[in-house]
Amino acid sequence: MSVTNAPKELFKPLQLPLRILTGPGPSNCSQRVLDALKQQVLGHLHPEILQLMDDIKAGLRYAFQTVNRLTLAVSASAHVAMEAAIGNVLERDEKLLVVKAGLWGERAADMAQRIGIHVDFFHVEPGVAFKLEDFEEAVKRHRPAAVFVAHSESSTCLVQPVEGLGEICHKYDALLIVDTVASLGAEPFFADAWGVDVVYTGSQKVLGAPPGITPMSFSPLAEKKIRSRKTPVHSFNWDMTWLGRYWNCFEAENGPRPYHHTISATLVYGLREALALLAEEGLEASWARHHAVKAKFHEALAKRGYGFYVEQPRHRLATVSSILLPAGVDAPSLIAFAKDRYNVEISGGLGPTAGKVVRIGLMGVNATPGHVDLVLRALEEGVKHVKDRTISSA
């Protein structure tokens, strides 16, 4: 049988721009992380990889502020961690209460419904933090088996206070699932002290590793729920009884690490180094740095007359900001200008903020005063450019 010709496009050399990733993520990786990525791969059960997985577990317990033994990273994007969180602690026909405050709640609901979980919504105003008493009212009314909340709703750029939610959930026998994809490492977070049962974050935001490997942690209560399931988790790939054994989470009960899947050594290297950098900087120093950068950025924006989608300053996320589009300025033109002139990424809105804002992210290695100055310049000149163009074409 004859073989088709090799495709021409693959004969072009790989050429990539060095872009400053100041959108909602991924953020740039540090040079140390990039240096780790180029190391030759190793097997998924080689002792050196298992050691790095142990390092990662320790680093994640620190980052999440937890002693949960079932702490690990899934070999996929944060969207998969969302599915794994819901799919492990809930069974078919159980009820999930979703706080619908932006895109993440919608996606969580979609994922849950696909595996036969019943979804109720706690509808809240996008960009506004909900109140504990309203939350309790919703949990009391719906009596879910679990509740989904985004700590960092990066579609609106709200940071939702999580303290107190765990207590309410547990009062009504519900588990608390929290998405910290765009906040962990930048916003204070205490998984254990706040009674969080399942939490996950993104590798490619504050932590500054490449995407494709996603940190998660399950409380003893969540683990108990998983162990008492009557039906298997819907996916072999995200079944925490398998993954926990592979990550050697179960102490005396663990047994030998099984062959579950081929973990990406490359991404293990990157995440391990990213967590090493966080450990070296210190969690509190990282929180303080991100908050100082946010303060500088937001003060400068306010001084220049920009408005924010999230009105309450203390509920504005430290990592990603949703800045209202000035009158007469469209997001695509502004985004194109920043990219073409400054090689800087600015992003449009998403979900409830689509067409209303631009989103700028300053996190990980990009959370520096110099980056604040750079994105401000790109934004200011971009707005001027788009306005001038609009006037001259009118």
Next chain:
Amino acid sequence: MSVTNAPKELFKPLQLPLRILTGPGPSNCSQRVLDALKQQVLGHLHPEILQLMDDIKAGLRYAFQTVNRLTLAVSASAHVAMEAAIGNVLERDEKLLVVKAGLWGERAADMAQRIGIHVDFFHVEPGVAFKLEDFEEAVKRHRPAAVFVAHSESSTCLVQPVEGLGEICHKYDALLIVDTVASLGAEPFFADAWGVDVVYTGSQKVLGAPPGITPMSFSPLAEKKIRSRKTPVHSFNWDMTWLGRYWNCFEAENGPRPYHHTISATLVYGLREALALLAEEGLEASWARHHAVKAKFHEALAKRGYGFYVEQPRHRLATVSSILLPAGVDAPSLIAFAKDRYNVEISGGLGPTAGKVVRIGLMGVNATPGHVDLVLRALEEGVKHVKDRTISSA
């Protein structure tokens, strides 16, 4: 609230061995692939990433020998591609016929059952290729909506001829799903000419990219089945109507590429470069190289008196060989010797071959005559070492 101390293990510098990965996979990456991995990340919708995704689609159509428009890579391991293959073309309560010839059939069945698909087995003798007439008999008896077959059953190291299976499946209105994780690029494979409806392979075997991104392709018939589903795919993450749009597979019907998930730029770089290397070598040259290496290796083994788990030489996989353990030699001792003395990976058996064989993989950049000599030396000395030790301790 006070923060716990940063974990000490993360203050150790990252130190990795350079191991020769001659187990069943992952195989080593080429220097060109490793160089690509260290490039700074880019966003999941940046034009440069979208261009590389287009390059990958072209490269995969070539590698699979298909013109399928729905050709892409999922952002996870090959186990996820297995789940995505089954979960997209089948709905709850439909029937999957699984050829049970080793571990992969078992895992496919597990994944299918978890999402409510009924599984029937076509039991075949491990290590022996089944016959077309027996296959037809099984399809006729069970009348499944789809059939799962491993082209490369790497647990036994059998290559199962696929030609003719598509015709039989289609005669009985079944779709044909083929796992080529350990064969694509080494064993001749013609997805279109052989009537394969869903096929996937591993990035980390013959192709020589890191694990974590997995090539897949769906025939027009498979696509039609997906489009006529009455229920949504069980996972948002692997729903091909979403992923196909993100990968811009649907031509005029595609619409703008949506934000589905954050693809790992790092792994996109690696897979693109791996496919570029395949295009440069040429598919037929790669097949010939792997077969020449297998011939040299197997002749040398036979001359030294080793036996093979797969008796029929032409059904022995070109990439990974299952070599019967000589009397008195245990796999763990042999594996430890090869690793400690030669830094060479030899692997034990898996599933039906566990405890009976060692598996040695020569694929991708490791499919060279020099690697044959190296693994032979490690094997020969290892066997001698283990036997001597056994005698001296007797």
